[in-house]
Amino acid sequence: MDLADRIDAFRQILEEWLRGLYHGMISHPAYEKIEKEAEDTEDAFILACFPDAFGIPSPVSYYTAELLPYLEDEFESWERRLWDRGTYLERKGQQYHF
Amino acid sequence: MEPFVFFGGKGGVGKTTVSCAYALRCARDGQRTLVVSTDPAHSVTDVFDQPFDDAPQSVEGIDGLDAMQIDPDEEVTRHLDEIRQDLSEQVSASMVNEINRQLEMAHGTPGAYESALFDRFVDVMRNADPYDRVVFDTSPTGSTLRLLGLPDLLESWIDRLMHKRRTSIDLFEKAAVGNNEPRRVMEGDPVLARLQQRKAFFEFADSALHDDAAFFLVLNPDELSLNETERAIATLREKDLTVRGLVANKLTPSPDPDEDGRGARYLRERVETEAERLETIRSEFDPPLVAEIGWRSAEVKGDLLADVADELDIETAAEPPTHV
Numbered sequence: 435m436d437l438a439d440r441i442d443a444f445r446q447i448l449e450e451w452l453r454g455l456y457h458g459m460i461s462h463p464a465y466e467k468i469e470k471e472a473e474d475t476e477d478a479f480i481l482a483c484f485p486d487a488f489g490i491p492s493p494v495s496y497y498t499a500e501l502l503p504y505l506e507d508e509f510e511s512w513e514r515r516l517w518d519r520g521t522y523l524e525r526k527g528q529q530y531h532f
Numbered sequence: 533m534e535p536f537v538f539f540g541g542k543g544g545v546g547k548t549t550v551s552c553a554y555a556l557r558c559a560r561d562g563q564r565t566l567v568v569s570t571d572p573a574h575s576v577t578d579v580f581d582q583p584f585d586d587a588p589q590s591v592e593g594i595d596g597l598d599a600m601q602i603d604p605d606e607e608v609t610r611h612l613d614e615i616r617q618d619l620s621e622q623v624s625a626s627m628v629n630e631i632n633r634q635l636e637m638a639h640g641t642p643g644a645y646e647s648a649l650f651d652r653f654v655d656v657m658r659n660a661d662p663y664d665r666v667v668f669d670t671s672p673t674g675s676t677l678r679l680l681g682l683p684d685l686l687e688s689w690i691d692r693l694m695h696k697r698r699t700s701i702d703l704f705e706k707a708a709v710g711n712n713e714p715r716r717v718m719e720g721d722p723v724l725a726r727l728q729q730r731k732a733f734f735e736f737a738d739s740a741l742h743d744d745a746a747f748f749l750v751l752n753p754d755e756l757s758l759n760e761t762e763r764a765i766a767t768l769r770e771k772d773l774t775v776r777g778l779v780a781n782k783l784t785p786s787p788d789p790d791e792d793g794r795g796a797r798y799l800r801e802r803v804e805t806e807a808e809r810l811e812t813i814r815s816e817f818d819p820p821l822v823a824e825i826g827w828r829s830a831e832v833k834g835d836l837l838a839d840v841a842d843e844l845d846i847e848t849a850a851e852p853p854t855h856v
Contacts, residue, residue, distance in 0.1 A: 465709050472703030472715075479696040486637050493682075494689050496611070496647035497730055499638035502631050503618035504722040509631060 473515065480505070480512045533847045534746040536657055536666050539779075541750035542760045543672035546781040548575040550750050550825070551669035552599075553840040559597035560841070563664040566598045568656055570649055570671050576601055579833050586652075598663070600656075607648035612639050646675060650682050654737040657744070660853065677767050683738035684771070690731045697724055744853045746776045748822070748846070751813075753780055753806040758813070765819065777822035777846065780810060785826050822846050 435443075483498035483505075485491075492498075502509070539551040548571060555567035566588055569576040576599050577583050580591050586606065588598040615635060619628060638644070653668065660666050670676040701716045701724075708714035718724070749764055751757040765775050786803045787796035813821055823844045828836055 465707050468703055469707035472700050472707055475696060475700035475703060479700055482693055482696060484634055486641050487634060491641045493643045494686060495638035495641050496644045499615055499635050501723050501726055502615060502635055503622040506623045506627050510627060
């Protein structure tokens, strides 16, 4: 193996490591953040659809009930997230990896 | 005049009688007419001496007149059953119970009754083609006004919901790493489609109420009824719906001039106070008084209904609806 090949191999490994590092440090947490934000918006959507779950009567729950058959996944994860969520701060804090 | 005519007013003033009389008048003038009642007390049944349900049925003995009665309770149950049907098709068995609880809660909220009524009203307006004129005998003032205020309120609600849903789907699409399938996709999202459908429904309702509907208020010549009518006129105007006319019902008949018993004196006094009230209506209320209907000693039905119909000075010629 001559020098050029070794440099090439080294650069490949380096590139892979760098990409991994970048993904792990920058892009992955960013995706995670976006996903969490998406979940939060979805939670707000479901809450706006079914505030009566918390005893707040809503003029639209009668209509939004029509969405329930299509909200199976959302509904399940909504409930799970609600149980899971101690405080809003905790939820936001989960996004930072120290 | 507009093809849809609503009669409203305080409870017990005789809305059903007036609406049925007007429907009869329209039918006599050759308009295919449907009279729709939302009164769970089934008073249309009493007026025509014939049972009705929530499908239009022709009134015996009167050509071109159909009637139907909407029971809000039944409507709520029907809506619930429809969604349950969808639920059993779409949702896994383990989730059905969970979601069912939520569903029942939604149908137990105070607004469910009004929503159900509203849905049915709009449905009738949407499928009004076989009729030239549809007469709505509405429930007492308060709930009717809330009913008519619904489309505006709901439209903006649905808008906000759609915006939220879009934002979250958009974020989910962006959160999909590399070639991963996003958790939700905008394209063909059934929830958005459903909301869009609802929005179109409210838009139709809003424009039909504004462009194709005329409102009349029935009142009795007493203080309470007058006050409530005044408030109703103001509320309707706030919603950009104008009251076309007022119908004064249950006016006391005046005794013959030569009578002077206790009853005759009582009647004379009442007629006087009522005349004052009518004067107030004429001078202070904006919508014109289109009919003055006297007290009948018997239940208003049959020939008496025809009499009442003659006393109504409301145009019967119907224009076709503009929004179909």
